[in-house]
Amino acid sequence: MKEDFLHYIWKYKKFDTLNLKTSTGEEITISNVGQYTELAGPDFFNAQITISNQKWAGNVEIHLKSSDWYVHHHEKDVGYENVILHVVWENDAAVFRVDNSEIAVLELKDYVDKETLDNYQSLVAPKSWIFCEKQLKYIDDFTLKNWQERLFFERLERKAKPIFDLLKDSQQDWEAVSFILLAKNFGLNTNGPIFRKIAEAIPFSIIRKESFEVENLEALLFGTAGLLDSEMEDNYFKDLKFRYFYLLHKYKLDKSCIEPLQFFKHRPDNFPTIRLSQLANLYFTHQNLFSKIKDLKSLKSCYDVFQITTSEYWKNHYQFDKESPKKNKMLSKSFIDLLVINTIIPLQFAYSSSVGKEISENLIALLKDIHPEKNAIIDKFTSFGIKPLNAFETQSLLQLKNEYCNKSRCLECAIGMELLKKK
Structure with missing residues (x-):
């Protein structure tokens, strides 16, 4: 399991939110999971959580194990002083702030259903080319078409960057x-x-x-x-x-x-x-x-x-x-x-x-007026049931493979997230 799966679980509340309790048995109510950030510092900013009838506003940090707090030296970083909840898969150690106050811990493994976990394990199973190659053909057309447009413009933004660099020169x-x-x-x-x-x-x-x-x-x-x-x-x-x-x-x-x-x-x-x-x-x-x-x-x-x-x-x-x-x-x-x-x-x-x-x-x-490109990547997608009709779709697939599949960004991909929902 990777930490980004826990980010996904928390961000989209893919767990039982009605009966949450901290590791010490205090009831938890989530009003706002916070704003997800991939910058330095806590994973989610400005969350709003009630713990044992006490309302808290602050940040949420997520780890696979609670002891990772010390592995990453957060106990020495004042940027983590405002963490109000430590969300982990496995609680294996108590965690304290710089002032020695203990941080509340939510152990997620008791609240994630088996279907969600099985879908994740299936998605990140050992791959021969991409993780979801055997499931691609089951993705609905609406999800795929919308994702292709986003991928296409991401690719254009990447191609535009060196153009702007040349313009400066x-x-x-x-x-x-x-x-x-x-x-x-x-x-x-x-x-x-x-x-x-x-x-x-x-x-x-x-x-x-x-x-x-x-x-x-x-x-x-x-x-x-x-x-x-x-x-x-x-x-x-x-x-x-x-x-x-x-x-x-x-x-x-x-x-x-x-x-x-x-x-x-x-x-x-x-x-x-x-x-x-x-x-x-x-x-x-x-x-x-x-x-x-x-x-x-x-x-x-x-x-x-x-x-x-x-x-x-x-x-x-x-x-x-x-x-x-x-x-x-x-x-x-x-x-x-x-x-x-x-x-x-x-x-x-x-x-x-x-x-x-x-x-x-x-x-x-x-x-869309240009015939689909022909290369090894497009041939592979075709063999898995994704047959592009034009160059707009092949450009999108190249972006998907290079920027998402190759970098294991399944939980940032519309296809990966859709597969996680499959029954």
Whole structure:
């Protein structure tokens, strides 16, 4: 048993509250369990309790064993002087305040019914993937749908935090922040962190000034990535290299040392050369991209803005100096879907929050038009009977797994709490 189960029992009064007595036989009446807090200090503040006809207002501390009071050194902490009731599962020691007055103890194990205890034991039984995997399919649709929406916005709030951090560093330049985030997501999982470093190494003011010549944008991106460091006979390579060193001199930039990009195990259309060229063409096509991103409301409008291909050279190349059959390498709809999920929606959420605009329904509607994501986590949920219909539901499930299941936060989860009520 864990202490958070006792927090749940006390907070929601999941025990017999009519015949309560302290460990010394005094009658207890609970008017208010108090305000639950996860900060330092007692677990519940401002509770209102009557003990043997004496009304008390103060704090409640909860432990598995009453002796934990001394294990945690509360007897030396004045922050626990206002504890009016010590709620425990097992009372194995008397507890005293600093002034040697004894604290009333409620031993919960005598007041929790077997069904609640059995449901808890079932919920936290040894897991193979998540605790409730065998019970998930019995959760009613209403509980699941409401919880998914909460999970989705929790995930968005987590994604928004680094956006606000970047805004501080860029003097609130949303265009610059968008460039960094888009660059990262153009690099996908393998090259994403390196693409972000490339974007951060180039002041966005330079991207703005050079966005009218796509070759200059490619020179900056390829050069910063270290892809122009060698010597080749390829004329396009030579031209980009000349442009890059000219731009370094023009803007008095230091040559960045970026770790090597990964080509291995990528499909050719995902080679970093192709993605960098597409990114350059995106900013060549849209000089004020964020001003368009923030107002996108439909998936079609997203596809229209990101209808981008590579420069002409890369239509018959995947690497410098190695010609290949010609192919118009447009951003695929599935790739744009990833940009919507991981860049556009977080940016819209962060921006709307910063200006006090409510767009929650728009964000949900946009994600519901995108096919469900495919990955190992979603496959697992599907095998347990939770089959997502769209990206809104897959994003919610990813938040559930990463922030609740992986951290054993069952008693903070709507699904876990619902399972505790099951008969």
